């Protein structure tokens with residue numbers, strides 16, 4: 001099994017989305033042969049502009065992870081499979097729960113079965129969410145914290161994670177599961193605010209609009225810059241002794257939404273903070289304060305975040321000031 005990505009064959013599900021495209025760009029730089037599978041789910045992050053810098057260096061397959069024939073073929077010969085395709089919209093998961101279940105659970109199962117029958121040596125890296133914990137009983141939240149999701153999206157992610165672990169244990173596939181905190185940075189969708197609130201704040205600041213902070217803005221969140229998440233994904237994939245387990249990925253630092261919005265305004269030099277009441281839909285799926293305990297991934301995998309929040313914000317603002325037209329109509 002390869003321990004570097006040079007000439008490694010890599011499949012990224014959801015490869016045209018935020019995390020998938022940034023990962024693809026990094027992997028191409030590392031010399032990997034990269035295939036992306038994405039169904040361009042409406043209102044999600046799939047965007048061909050995301051892979052502009054590497055468009056001639058990757059294979060793109062516009063298919064659905066629920067399609068068994070496609071997946072049986074696509075997994076073949078792959079050393080690493082980063083499973084990032086999913087229904088990721090928390091609000092939509094409550095409006096259309098069957099679709100969420102179908103994509104996140106059936107889609108994951110189709111991928112696992114494809115690997116079981118056609119490539120049992122593949123290494124599978126699953127991108128789960130901190131939402132799997134639900135409301136924090138204590139902070140910071142370690143991997144042994146109870147899991148009690150507050151919405152369907154987090155339930156289907158938790159279930160998909162358990163599927164990966166069962167296939168690891170019972171069917172001897174190699175799977176590793178990350179519970180990722182709110183991540184921000186270039187190449188995230190900027191069409192609407194139903195997921196990816198950090199990036200939405202950035203859009204509002206760039207547009208010199210009010211940044212809508214729900215309630216009094218005191219809820220704490222742990223925000224991670226995309227480049228740090230890529231380090232975590234790549235290091236987890238190549239730490240072969242770490243498979244079969246769940247790891248938190250976060251900055252390990254909490255910041256309130258109010259402070260975050262103020263920071264974005266200060267760094268952008270535009271926009272203003274506005275306090276608005278929670279909508280009913282938002283209130284229902286809001287889990288409250290969250291800060292990740294990242295000691296396990298530090299100790300076992302040797303990963304730690306490197307980018308300060310200020311630097312991440314600046315790099316995000318610079319990207320969208322330059323390329324914003326590919327993400328929203330100004």
Ligand SMILES: NC(=O)c1ccc[n+]([C@@H]2O[C@H](COP(=O)([O-])OP(=O)(O)OC[C@H]3O[C@@H](n4cnc5c(N)ncnc54)[C@H](O)[C@@H]3O)[C@@H](O)[C@H]2O)c1
Pocket residue numbers: 013014015016017018019020037038039040041042044045046047063064065066083084085086087088103107127128129130157179180181182183184188189
């Ligand atoms: N961004 C975050 O803050 C964050 C945090 C925790 C976990 N995650 C997880 O990471 C993964 C990637 O998230 P993202 O932020 O890049 O979202 P994104 O919306 O930018 O990307 C997801 C991609 O998956 C594709 N997709 C959806 N359903 C598909 C299907 N059935 N078949 C093929 N492609 C499909 C979409 O078209 C989209 O391009 C998701 O599983 C998400 O739950 C993200």
